Each structure stands twice: as C-alpha cells, then as structure tokens.
Amino acid sequence: MGETSNRAKEPASALLAGPYGHPFHPILVTVPIGAWVSSLVFDVAAHFVREPTALATGARWLIGIGVLSALAAAAVGFLDFFMIPAGTRAHRVAITHMVLNLSITVVFALDFLWRLTTVSPTSVGPLLLSALGIAALGVSGSLGGKLAYRYGVRVVDEAAQADGFLTIHASRPDSPVGSFVDEGD
Amino acid sequence: MAIAALVTWIITAGFGFFMLGTWISRGGARADASSHFPPPVVFGHFLLAAAGLIVWIVYVINDATTLAWVAFVDLVVVAVIGDVLVLRWTRDRRSANGSAATGTTSDRRASTDTMTARARGLQLAEQRIPTAAVVLHGVFAVTTVVLVLLAALEVGGS
Numbered sequence: 001m002g003e004t005s006n007r008a009k010e011p012a013s014a015l016l017a018g019p020y021g022h023p024f025h026p027i028l029v030t031v032p033i034g035a036w037v038s039s040l041v042f043d044v045a046a047h048f049v050r051e052p053t054a055l056a057t058g059a060r061w062l063i064g065i066g067v068l069s070a071l072a073a074a075a076v077g078f079l080d081f082f083m084i085p086a087g088t089r090a091h092r093v094a095i096t097h098m099v100l101n102l103s104i105t106v107v108f109a110l111d112f113l114w115r116l117t118t119v120s121p122t123s124v125g126p127l128l129l130s131a132l133g134i135a136a137l138g139v140s141g142s143l144g145g146k147l148a149y150r151y152g153v154r155v156v157d158e159a160a161q162a163d164g165f166l167t168i169h170a171s172r173p174d175s176p177v178g179s180f181v182d183e184g185d
Numbered sequence: 186m187a188i189a190a191l192v193t194w195i196i197t198a199g200f201g202f203f204m205l206g207t208w209i210s211r212g213g214a215r216a217d218a219s220s221h222f223p224p225p226v227v228f229g230h231f232l233l234a235a236a237g238l239i240v241w242i243v244y245v246i247n248d249a250t251t252l253a254w255v256a257f258v259d260l261v262v263v264a265v266i267g268d269v270l271v272l273r274w275t276r277d278r279r280s281a282n283g284s285a286a287t288g289t290t291s292d293r294r295a296s297t298d299t300m301t302a303r304a305r306g307l308q309l310a311e312q313r314i315p316t317a318a319v320v321l322h323g324v325f326a327v328t329t330v331v332l333v334l335l336a337a338l339e340v341g342g343s
Binding site: 067082085112116 | 202205206209210214215224225228231232235238239242243246
C-alpha cells in the first residue's frame with residue numbers, strides 16, 4: 001500500500017510535470033479557470049453596459065485562451081495521471097476528473113465556435129453554455145482537490161512534510177540561522 | 186484539409202496517450218527503469234506533438250498559413266524523434282522474440298522466466314505496448330503529416 005501510494009507522489013518527469021513536491025498541473029489549471037470565469041463575468045457585464053461589443057469580444061478571447069491553456073494543463077495532468085496505480089480508488093477519481101475536464105474543454109471549444117457565428121453580443125445561449133461549463137468545472141475541480149488533499153497525489157510523503165514543522169533551531173542546530181535565533185533568545 | 190488533419194492528429198494523440206501511459210505506468214520513466222527509451226526523448230516527442238496540436242487548433246480557427254508551416258516543421262521533428270523510438274522498440278522486440286522463439290509456444294513463458302539476456306527485452310516497459318497501437322499510431326501520424334503539408338501548401342479547401 002505504502003509503495004503503491006508513494007508512486008503517485010513522484011513526477012513522471014520532473015522537467016515537464018514539476019519536481020517532487022511541486023507539481024506543475026495545479027499551477028497551469030489556474031489559467032483556464034481564471035479565463036473561463038472571467039469570460040462569464042464579461043458575458044453578464046455585457047448586459048449592463050452601453051457598448052457590449054467590446055466585452056463580448058473579450059469574452060470570446062478569454063474562452064479561446066482558456067481552451068488552449070486547458071490543453072497545456074491537460075498534457076501535464078496526463079503525466080500525473082499515469083503515475084496513479086490502476087484499480088485504485090484514486091485512479092477512478094482521476095479518470096472522472098480527466099474525462100470531465102476534457103468534456104468541459106470541448107464544451108468551451110464549441111462555445112467559442114458558436115460565438116464566431118452569433119451576431120448579438122448579448123445572446124443568452126452561449127452565456128448559459130459557459131455557465132454550464134463552469135458549474136462542471138467546479139465539480140471537476142473538487143475531484144482534483146480530492147486527489148491532492150485526500151489521496152496525496154503528487155504531494156510529498158509525511159516524513160518529508162514533517163520537515164516544515166521542525167523549529168528552525170531544532171532542525172538546523174549547526175546553521176548560522178539557528179545560532180542567530182539562539183542568541184536572540 | 187485542416188479539419189481532416191485535426192481529426193487524424195487527435196486520433197494519433199489518442200494512441201500516443203495510450204502508449205505513453207503504458208510506458209510510464211510500467212515504470213519506464215523511473216530512474217531505476219527497465220527501459221531502453223531515454224525519458225527526455227519520449228517526453229520531448231510528447232511535448233512537441235502536444236504543442237503542435239495546440240498550434241494546429243489555432244490555425245484551424247484563424248487560417249494563418251505561417252502557423253500551418255510552424256506545425257509542419259514541428260511535426261517533422263516529432264516524426265524523427267518518433268522514428269528513433271520505434272526503431273529501438275522494433276530492434277528490442279525482434280531480439281526478444283528471436284530468443285523466445287527457440288522454445289515451443291507452451292514453454293515460451295517459462296523460457297522468459299529464466300531471463301536469458303535477450304528474453305529480458307520482453308520485460309522492458311515499452312515492450313508492454315501492443316504492436317497494433319504502435320502501427321496505428323504510425324499510420325495516423327503519417328496521414329497527419331501529409332494532410333498538414335497539403336493544408337500548408339493550400340491544396341484543396343480547408
């Protein structure tokens with residue numbers, strides 16, 4: 001069991017997926033999440049301003065940026081996914097997380113294409129599609145959180161975590177920092 | 186043409202995804218790996234192919250010819266790296282099968298267990314990848330490169 005769960009803590013490639021204890025996937029997902037949420041804010045705001053065209057254009061750009069950055073985040077996410085042993089509960093959650101996110105990316109890609117054809121900047125259809133995508137993103141994001149915080153995927157093992165909770169004095173008695181603290185006391 | 190290339194590219198990526206998953210989950214990327222694939226080569230192939238796909242999606246939307254050529258050049262590099270991998274994979278497979286074939290079908294597994302130097306090749310992470318996946322990945326990859334070139338040359342409609 002320890003051996004099995006420890007494998008999912010390691011990066012498949014430190015260069016692409018991030019070094020041990022510092023995965024890149026959670027960093028990259030902030031871009032599509034931010035872009036898509038902002039696009040929805042633009043969509044809603046377009047109903048309250050005199051010139052909604054600029055906001056509608058901005059919303060479309062944000063959706064496009066979200067789709068491309070989601071693909072980049074997915075590429076790195078795949079590497080973490082492959083490290084989770086098959087047949088485990090974490091693997092099943094990871095599959096749901098992956099399928100949901102890929103589906104959401106397709107939804108936003110269709111949303112983008114739809115907006116290329118839609119004439120009115122205040123159309124409700126694309127706005128609702130975005131809202132649906134973001135609702136699904138919330139569910140999928142919580143599964144991602146479960147993988148990290150509940151199952152510890154790509155999180156260092158407890159022995160390594162404990163380093164952060166040793167007092168500086170106790171953990172590094174011979175270091176200049178330690179002796180400085182000592183003198184200060 | 187551009188859409189056709191996008192479709193074959195995504196199918197190719199699907200098989201690649203499966204092969205990369207097999208290789209990583211069998212421990213191919215680990216420091217103590219039983220693999221003849223250097224991880225930077227595998228990950229380089231994956232990263233450049235994924236980046237190219239993103240470029241291609243942008244090209245499909247905005248139709249800028251420069252992007253089509255960027256994608257094509259990228260694909261040629263990806264294909265060369267892929268060839269390096271498939272050559273290594275084929276050579277190991279052939280030598281492993283050659284040694285296994287010395288026994289009858291029924292005792293082939295037993296002969297693998299004895300781990301002669303050549304049969305050890307079957308234990309390599311990348312040798313768990315089925316031949317069909319490698320062949321289909323290759324066929325769709327070649328089709329994609331051709332379609333991308335045709336799109337860049339603006340042959341046919343997009």
